[in-house]
Amino acid sequence: MTETEVTEASETEVESSETPSTPIREKLGIQSRNEIMSVIIVAVVGAILYLILEMVPMPYLGVSIIPLGLVPSLALVASIGAIRGPVAGLLTGYIGVLLSNLILNGAIAALTLDGFALGVLGFIVGIGKYDITNGRSLIKLSLMSAIGLGFTALLTAVIGIFVEGVATLAVIAFQLLPILSLGLPSVILLTPLFARLWCWFVERFTPSAEE
Amino acid sequence: MSIRKNKYLASIFVILMIFVGLTMSNLPGPATPTGLQTIDGVVYNFADYRTLNRDQIGMFNYFNGITVNQDYNMWDGWYADGYLAGMRHYFAAFVAYTMATLFETTPGYRPSVYQDFSDTIVSKMNTTIAEYGNESIEYSEWGRSSYPDYYFPDPNDPSGIPMGGFRGPANIMWTGHYALMMALHERNFNTGEMVDELTWFVEDWNNSLTTDGRGNPQEGGIWGVGLIPCEPHLVFVNCNAIPVFATELFDNLIGTQYMEGGMWKYGLNYLNNIMQDDYDLFAYVTQVSPTLGDTDTTPSDYPFMSGDDQGPTVSAYGTSWALMFLEYTQENETIKDYPVFIDTYGREISNDQMYILGSYKYPQNFVDVTAVLGSLFSIPLANQRGDYRTVERLRNFWLSSTNQVWSADGREMHYEEGMTSIMKAFEPVVTFTTTWGTIPTTMRDLGDARPAEFWDYPFISEADDDSIWVYQAEWDEDKHAFILTIEVDQTATLTFSNFDSAPTAYAGGIALQQLASVGSGHTLTLNPGTYNLVIM
Numbered sequence: 216m217t218e219t220e221v222t223e224a225s226e227t228e229v230e231s232s233e234t235p236s237t238p239i240r241e242k243l244g245i246q247s248r249n250e251i252m253s254v255i256i257v258a259v260v261g262a263i264l265y266l267i268l269e270m271v272p273m274p275y276l277g278v279s280i281i282p283l284g285l286v287p288s289l290a291l292v293a294s295i296g297a298i299r300g301p302v303a304g305l306l307t308g309y310i311g312v313l314l315s316n317l318i319l320n321g322a323i324a325a326l327t328l329d330g331f332a333l334g335v336l337g338f339i340v341g342i343g344k345y346d347i348t349n350g351r352s353l354i355k356l357s358l359m360s361a362i363g364l365g366f367t368a369l370l371t372a373v374i375g376i377f378v379e380g381v382a383t384l385a386v387i388a389f390q391l392l393p394i395l396s397l398g399l400p401s402v403i404l405l406t407p408l409f410a411r412l413w414c415w416f417v418e419r420f421t422p423s424a425e426e
Numbered sequence: 427m428s429i430r431k432n433k434y435l436a437s438i439f440v441i442l443m444i445f446v447g448l449t450m451s452n453l454p455g456p457a458t459p460t461g462l463q464t465i466d467g468v469v470y471n472f473a474d475y476r477t478l479n480r481d482q483i484g485m486f487n488y489f490n491g492i493t494v495n496q497d498y499n500m501w502d503g504w505y506a507d508g509y510l511a512g513m514r515h516y517f518a519a520f521v522a523y524t525m526a527t528l529f530e531t532t533p534g535y536r537p538s539v540y541q542d543f544s545d546t547i548v549s550k551m552n553t554t555i556a557e558y559g560n561e562s563i564e565y566s567e568w569g570r571s572s573y574p575d576y577y578f579p580d581p582n583d584p585s586g587i588p589m590g591g592f593r594g595p596a597n598i599m600w601t602g603h604y605a606l607m608m609a610l611h612e613r614n615f616n617t618g619e620m621v622d623e624l625t626w627f628v629e630d631w632n633n634s635l636t637t638d639g640r641g642n643p644q645e646g647g648i649w650g651v652g653l654i655p656c657e658p659h660l661v662f663v664n665c666n667a668i669p670v671f672a673t674e675l676f677d678n679l680i681g682t683q684y685m686e687g688g689m690w691k692y693g694l695n696y697l698n699n700i701m702q703d704d705y706d707l708f709a710y711v712t713q714v715s716p717t718l719g720d721t722d723t724t725p726s727d728y729p730f731m732s733g734d735d736q737g738p739t740v741s742a743y744g745t746s747w748a749l750m751f752l753e754y755t756q757e758n759e760t761i762k763d764y765p766v767f768i769d770t771y772g773r774e775i776s777n778d779q780m781y782i783l784g785s786y787k788y789p790q791n792f793v794d795v796t797a798v799l800g801s802l803f804s805i806p807l808a809n810q811r812g813d814y815r816t817v818e819r820l821r822n823f824w825l826s827s828t829n830q831v832w833s834a835d836g837r838e839m840h841y842e843e844g845m846t847s848i849m850k851a852f853e854p855v856v857t858f859t860t861t862w863g864t865i866p867t868t869m870r871d872l873g874d875a876r877p878a879e880f881w882d883y884p885f886i887s888e889a890d891d892d893s894i895w896v897y898q899a900e901w902d903e904d905k906h907a908f909i910l911t912i913e914v915d916q917t918a919t920l921t922f923s924n925f926d927s928a929p930t931a932y933a934g935g936i937a938l939q940q941l942a943s944v945g946s947g948h949t950l951t952l953n954p955g956t957y958n959l960v961i962m
Contacts, residue, residue, distance in 0.1 A: 274449055276451050
């Protein structure tokens with residue numbers, strides 16, 4: 216199923232839904248109960264996938280104080296925003312960080328605001344509409360992911376300084392720089408790839424796509 | 427649309443391949459293999475025995491390379507020149523402690539390479555002006571300062587007690603470290619060569635702590651606080667933690683009773699009740715006398731805690747170090763203070779990264795040397811407290827942008843880039859502190875001497891050290907078997923001492939080979955591979 220088809224299907228659901236439609240709800244992709252359920256399910260599955268990706272050690276290269284490498288979990292959050300809308304992207308990031316904090320680190324950091332910061336990446340990417348089969352649309356997806364990551368980085372820095380009381384220099388060196396040096400290549404390169412893989416998966420395995 | 431028709435996706439594929447190829451490094455190595463073996467109905471679970479990993483042994487090889495292959499006064503590879511020259515021998519002391527925990531993890535592997543390293547690093551700590559001039563530790567520690575003409579209680583009054591040279595009495599940072607390095611050497615290798623010098627230091631501390639310095643008993647010792655200064659007008663909590671631990675170990679090694687006799691009782695009470703901050707954690711420093719040339723104060727104004735309007739001076743560097751080395755003596759204090767320390771000084775960067783503030787009063791101070799050291803020393807402290815989550819989070823912070831670098835022959839490991847690119851001296855420091863925090867044996871474990879019968883247990887006395895990685899090596903006295911996990915790069919021979927007769931090595935519960943009798947020892951020759959062996 217392509218993104219266009221996904222949008223059409225959503226519109227059909229809107230017509231049959233008891234929930235009143237508003238432009239904001241339409242933009243957020245939560246116009247009907249079915250859509251809300253679908254967003255929640257996608258977010259939970261996405262959060263579990265996020266946790267799994269976080270468990271896999273990823274290679275990186277240190278260049279001076281900058282690490283270079285890929286963080287697929289960031290691209291996953293952006294991809295889910297692109298595929299299922301801003302709320303799904305936001306929730307995937309938030310729940311994913313919450314889950315990984317609890318399961319991998321046994322604690323909650325920064326009043327869960329770090330999860331919110333990551334969720335903003337998925338939210339911003341989800342605001343746009345993409346045709347995953349189209350190269351230009353994928354370029355747009357990469358750009359939106361980079362913009363979303365910029366907001367995530369800024370939010371993380373603000374949380375670090377004002378909530379965690381981290382030294383400004385530490386925020387710059389150990390939060391901003393790594394998010395950008397690891398995150399930008401990840402979301403620019405991997406997000407369109409993940410989205411295209413999802414599209415291929417839907418086309419290949421879902422009954423509606425076969426019809 | 428297929429990927430082949432989508433130019434953007436195709437470009438992404440190409441860029442990804444190049445990018446992954448360039449950044450494919452710093453992946454964690456394989457875990458040390460452990461398993462179960464049953465021999466004659468007795469089960470040997472290798473997971474029950476202490477284990478090293480490849481990174482830890484690589485770290486030893488790196489420090490061995492920059493320590494034993496140059497003269498005692500040379501410090502190539504430590505990168506601690508300029509103002510850091512006054513600190514490099516202290517880095518060396520902490521490296522000695524790191525290696526002592528590493529040696530103790532495989533107590534049945536005591537080759538000359540371990541003993542030579544231990545002996546050499548002690549010698550590097552004690553280079554004298556008479557032998558090495560301005561390149562000596564005596565010079566960088568004491569000779570270049572104004573301290574040689576220093577008296578107590580008035581530093582300008584020669585009728586007071588002379589504060590001596592760098593061997594004491596008022597230089598506890600150096601004397602404490604040097605004595606502890608010797609005590610650990612004796613604990614781990616039982617040579618007896620350093621006992622006399624070690625005894626001299628402990629007796630000198632006893633004199634300083636229990637008399638007025640002129641032979642008359644005096645509570646609180648020369649400086650009235652039951653602690654010993656360095657510099658020599660400042661008493662630091664961390665510097666005194668080292669000789670307390672050294673005294674404990676000395677008592678256990680020699681059979682003396684300085685601790686039970688109350689040598690440090692007054693000082694510990696002072697630390698625990700007076701030298702405290704607002705959180706009931708250790709304050710950093712107490713001044714016990716005026717400085718040279720000070721005309722604003724008189725000796726009667728002392729002692730008092732250094733500080734400012736916000737209270738006493740505090741330091742993660744001093745507190746983390748003191749909590750770690752004093753745990754053996756006052757376990758409950760460290761257990762009580764540790765979580766408060768982490769809460770007060772800790773700062774969370776993310777869910778899997780945190781660092782420790784140098785001083786919670788100055789949270790914006792981030793790259794000061796002692797602030798960095800405080801954060802790094804907290805790693806082995808957290809490990810000693812069994813707080814492995816904090817160990818991981820601190821390590822992730824310090825290693826998040828560093829590269830793990832292996833030598834061309836694959837034997838030596840250290841870290842580069844990341845924080846080490848800010849100051850080259852952090853390269854060895856980050857290497858040993860982050861690895862120290864992963865070693866299963868802690869400083870607290872080293873406070874006890876080995877039992878007398880330990881020296882009769884079978885052990886590996888010689889080996890082709892450059893061809894092997896010894897991950898587990900210890901005699902199981904209950905099962906009368908030697909446990910050995912080893913990786914062999916090239917065919918290697920190990921010589922065992924203290925076996926009464928030729929033992930057999932078992933692998934997977936099956937006899938692998940009987941050791942050959944050579945002289946008074948027995949040799950085991952292994953082909954390349956990784957082995958979990960039970961030798962009995």
